Amino acid sequence: MPELPEVEVIRRDLEKEIVGKKIKKVEVRNTKNAMRAIRRHKRRKEFEDALAGLKITKIDRRGKYILTHLNGKILVSHLGMSGQLSLTKASAPQENHTHVVIHFTIGGQLRFVDPRTFGEMFVTEKGELGEVKELQNLGIDPLEQALTWQYFSKTLEEKKTKLKALLMDQKFICGLGNIYSDEILFAAGLRFDHPSNELSSQEVRRLYRAIQEILQEAIRFRGTSADDEQYKDLYGALGEFQTQLKVYQREGQPCRRCRTPVERARWSNRSTFFCPQCQV
DNA sequence: GTTTAACCCTGCACGC
DNA sequence: TGCGTGCAGGGTTAAA
Structure with missing residues (x-):
């Protein structure tokens, strides 16, 4: 299960691979577990539309949360126990339990796969990130200078x-x-x-x-x-x-x-x- | 204030 | 072979 080191490895690779890319469209599968993966959003369309057309500017990490910065918005991802982010060609066969697919304008996809559905993704306005309770409650990141x-x-x-x-x-x-x-x-x-x-x-x-x-x-x-x-x-x-x-x-x-x-x-x-x- | 258990979920190992 | 059961775990919440 992904803990800080795994999430940090993913963050660094995401930074290398997707910063600067523009999202063409987002697909949330029409299944119960895909809805569970985006459980803070009432409708699939709300999540999909929030991200479409935006450019990725930065990848941050807070504890086990990955923060993908876009113009004005932030995509927050937590992998839970079995979640995986996978960067693939559009032609690659889709794994079981793929809940969200992010298509980039220059081709390629970022997929969120999570069999046990403890993970989740949600989109928040940049200015409202401070209101996300789970992030507010997080203590100091052990790799930050602030852990004195x-x-x-x-x-x-x-x-x-x-x-x-x-x-x-x-x-x-x-x-x-x-x-x-x-x-x-x-x-x-x-x-x-x-x-x-x-x-x-x-x-x-x-x-x-x-x-x-x-x-x-x-x-x-x-x-x-x-x-x-x-x-x-x-x-x-x-x-x-x-x-x-x-x-x-x-x-x-x-x-x-x-x-x-x-x-x-x-x-x-x-x-x-x-x-x-x-x-x- | 601290500790424990239950909940959400699926895949797998195991015993019958 | 096939079914039922128990277990694994992250984070939250309620109860002890």
């Missing part, structure tokens, strides 16, 4: 919650999901259920550094394609960070550091993977 050591350690101290809950809390820092929070906690040598306000300053520092390092590495490897729902980039290629995973989905396999079998715990309706020896 001071803010990070102060929040950990104040929150008094389990570390994994905090890492996955999009209102604190945005973009981390199940895979990267597990990998970050392993890299920092901390357990998922360690109380956030009971860390030494050295441990806080390790965690802070692990966030930056794991995310940068994952972007360098073009994201993780670990699950049955394999993440694919804009061109349909898989990421390669799964070869680097230390604990995620490695239950029963020896820890890469100490050989102790990796354990899996059920926490808050999610699986969490950790080394009982290396993480305290």
Whole structure:
């Protein structure tokens, strides 16, 4: 499932590929799930007409949201669990669960494919972006300069919650999901259920550094394609960070550091993977 | 304030 | 072979 690194890889590729292009027309499939994909719009036509004829000027990212800037408008996309943006020729066969197709004037298409329909797309006026609640609530992006050591350690101290809950809390820092929070906690040598306000300053520092390092590495490897729902980039290629995973989905396999079998715990309706020896 | 569970959904693995 | 069941997960919301 796409988390910050995957979304950032897609953002960078979109920036390279579609900035400057003009949208000829947009097609939303006439299916229940396609309507679910654009659920903030009452009618397909409203979404389609909002984008037709506009030129793409910039691609931004906030947490796991991709913001495609057009003249006066912004197309907001969230890939949910199984969403994929795919850049193809118009002649390429259409995959199952393709909900939205954006046609460019110079040819080629951007398709939104999402089997589990947790993802969505919507169009907003540029001036109204600040009113989108989900974006308002997002915390600091961990790759931005604004995530300072001071803010990070102060929040950990104040929150008094389990570390994994905090890492996955999009209102604190945005973009981390199940895979990267597990990998970050392993890299920092901390357990998922360690109380956030009971860390030494050295441990806080390790965690802070692990966030930056794991995310940068994952972007360098073009994201993780670990699950049955394999993440694919804009061109349909898989990421390669799964070869680097230390604990995620490695239950029963020896820890890469100490050989102790990796354990899996059920926490808050999610699986969490950790080394009982290396993480305290 | 924090934690848990349910909800939305589909594909897949599994057992019978 | 085929059916039913459980599970996976992101984000939100309601309840505990």
